[in-house]
Amino acid sequence: xxxxxxxxxxxxxxxxxxxxxxxxxKQAQQPAxxxxxxxxxxxxxxxxxxxxxxxxxxxxxxxxxxxAVVPKVHVNILENLIQQLKPRPGIVILKRLTIVLDQxxxxxxxxxxxxxxxxxxxxxxxxxxxxxxxxxxxxxxHSQPSVLTAHIIALPLTLRLDFRMKHTLVRxxxxxxxxFEINYVxxxxxxxxxxxxxxxxxxxxxxxxxxxxxxxxxxxxxTKGKGLIVSGGVVAEADLRTPRDVSNLITLLGLAQDAAxxxxxxxxxxxxxxxxxxxxxRTVFSDPVLVIPEGTMPTPxxxxxxxxxxxxxxxxxxxxxxxxxxxxEPPQKKGNANGxxxxxxxxxxxxxxxxxx
Amino acid sequence: xxxxxxxxxxxxxxxTSNGSATQLDGxxxxxxxxxxxxxxxxxxxxxxxxxxINVKYYSPTTNICIIRVARDHHRIAWGAVTLLTAIExxxxxxxxxxxxxxxxxxxxxxxxxxxxxxxxFRAQAKTSSxxxxxxxxxxxxxxxxxxxxxx
Numbered sequence: 134x135x136x137x138x139x140x141x142x143x144x145x146x147x148x149x150x151x152x153x154x155x156x157x158x159k160q161a162q163q164p165a166x167x168x169x170x171x172x173x174x175x176x177x178x179x180x181x182x183x184x185x186x187x188x189x190x191x192x193x194x195x196x197x198x199x200x201a202v203v204p205k206v207h208v209n210i211l212e213n214l215i216q217q218l219k220p221r222p223g224i225v226i227l228k229r230l231t232i233v234l235d236q237x238x239x240x241x242x243x244x245x246x247x248x249x250x251x252x253x254x255x256x257x258x259x260x261x262x263x264x265x266x267x268x269x270x271x272x273x274x275h276s277q278p279s280v281l282t283a284h285i286i287a288l289p290l291t292l293r294l295d296f297r298m299k300h301t302l303v304r305x306x307x308x309x310x311x312x313f314e315i316n317y318v319x320x321x322x323x324x325x326x327x328x329x330x331x332x333x334x335x336x337x338x339x340x341x342x343x344x345x346x347x348x349x350x351x352x353x354x355x356t357k358g359k360g361l362i363v364s365g366g367v368v369a370e371a372d373l374r375t376p377r378d379v380s381n382l383i384t385l386l387g388l389a390q391d392a393a394x395x396x397x398x399x400x401x402x403x404x405x406x407x408x409x410x411x412x413x414x415r416t417v418f419s420d421p422v423l424v425i426p427e428g429t430m431p432t433p434x435x436x437x438x439x440x441x442x443x444x445x446x447x448x449x450x451x452x453x454x455x456x457x458x459x460x461x462e463p464p465q466k467k468g469n470a471n472g473x474x475x476x477x478x479x480x481x482x483x484x485x486x487x488x489x490x
Numbered sequence: 491x492x493x494x495x496x497x498x499x500x501x502x503x504x505x506t507s508n509g510s511a512t513q514l515d516g517x518x519x520x521x522x523x524x525x526x527x528x529x530x531x532x533x534x535x536x537x538x539x540x541x542x543i544n545v546k547y548y549s550p551t552t553n554i555c556i557i558r559v560a561r562d563h564h565r566i567a568w569g570a571v572t573l574l575t576a577i578e579x580x581x582x583x584x585x586x587x588x589x590x591x592x593x594x595x596x597x598x599x600x601x602x603x604x605x606x607x608x609x610x611f612r613a614q615a616k617t618s619s620x621x622x623x624x625x626x627x628x629x630x631x632x633x634x635x636x637x638x639x640x641x
Contacts (some may be wrong), residue, residue, distance in 0.1 A: 179507075187585065321573055342530075371506040371581035378572040378586055385569045 135376035136401035138193040139364035141326040193227040197328040202243030229257040233332040234267035259285035265296040272306035287314035289334040290348045291341035307360040316366030319345035323372035358392035362401045497564035498596040499557045500588040516545040522577040526570040538563040552607045
């Protein structure tokens with residue numbers, strides 16, 4: 134099971150003619166209407182076909198936003214696109230939002246509970262910090278478990294970072310469950326996502342490759358290979374590589390073979406599962422269910438064990454408000470010695486649970 | 491005994507949709523890999539694998555290539571193949587299908603890969619299974635050529 138969690142997708146109406154030097158730094162005005170021409174959809178389909186051919190099974194389409202998420206201007210370009218894609222059995226397509234943080238984002242960039250509805254449809258949120266203060270924001274504040282956790286920190290690898298990354302920041306982020314992302318397109322000197330280039334977060338060319346090796350080695354050293362994922366970020370078709378080749382490339386950074394392999398398989402897998410907690414209430418896997426233990430309510434039976442159905446102790450994702458089913462299990466397990474009494478106990482327990490709620 | 495150990499890389503060059511695919515051969519691939527090693531790993535990299543790297547086989551029909559490198563630094567050669575972007579101007583996606591230490595395993599992997607690719611061609615052409623096309627002959631000749639490889 135191989136993951137490519139960064140397949141850049143652009144706004145269909147966003148053309149390079151709209152970018153002028155005046156707008157650099159400000160959020161480019163995106164037209165509210167998101168319609169994809171058949172040619173654009175076909176291009177995305179062809180890219181997905183190629184990814185599947187190379188062996189990737191889980192793919193995340195990535196929308197990149199510069200500086201801040203402005204609720205009035207923001208459009209979700211992925212919803213429309215995914216509905217138009219043909220169904221592929223066995224392939225999972227996820228939605229990801231990347232926010233490029235620069236100096237102007239230090240005051241705030243829209244990842245607040247007030248805007249939570251904008252972020253809900255995205256499966257993954259990523260941040261690209263370009264300054265030390267935005268890095269500390271990303272590592273400390275936004276890695277806290279919540280509905281708005283940014284689980285991926287993708288440092289701009291092709292830039293020459295003018296700040297030293299602090300080990301304590303990285304350690305806190307890893308402890309909270311965020312991962313650091315390595316985009317292999319920088320090693321090839323390939324074309325980067327245009328939004329990143331506009332934001333000044335990516336370069337291509339000879340110096341880009343050197344910076345990539347330097348920064349990636351630094352990231353590998355700080356994370357000790359544990360919270361790393363590898364993804365594409367590939368725009369041009371010819372820059373795609375198979376997962377095994379990418380693993381080997383990561384080995385050349387000084388990472389051990391098993392760490393390199395897990396960076397493209399198990400680490401992104403657990404990341405995607407962890408990111409699903411954003412869809413739940415307070416990032417606990419499902420709503421807590423109140424159960425009245427046996428002894429506190431007046432019932433004829435005394436010998437039954439209290440059921441524990443608080444979801445924190447169980448990793449069963451699908452348990453929603455079905456506490457009643459859990460309560461039914463212990464009476465059945467005890468055996469059918471007293472048939473009618475058993476059923477009366479069940480009924481009483483159900484009644485009690487409903488009263489207690 | 492200090493035996494000289496090798497790694498055999500089975501590489502497929504997937505042509506991208508843009509540009510016409512010029513006819514490749516073993517020497518062009520070797521030259522492209524050499525340039526890639528020099529660009530990405532410098533003289534040190536080329537020095538560690540340069541004497542031992544050999545392109546043993548290339549088939550234009552399925553774009554499959556067998557490269558032999560010394561085992562100690564084969565990852566440098568593998569990385570250089572991955573970082574290759576173009577050969578003689580046309581862009582390719584290099585895909586290392588199989589890596590092994592013996593020629594026998596590489597031969598088996600190459601033959602089964604050829605069969606998969608031919609099966610894919612045939613499925614796209616949607617011909618009936620009784621139809622005898624030139625692929626059958628190609629499979630036989632390529633299998634013979636691959637079997638004829640030696641250390």
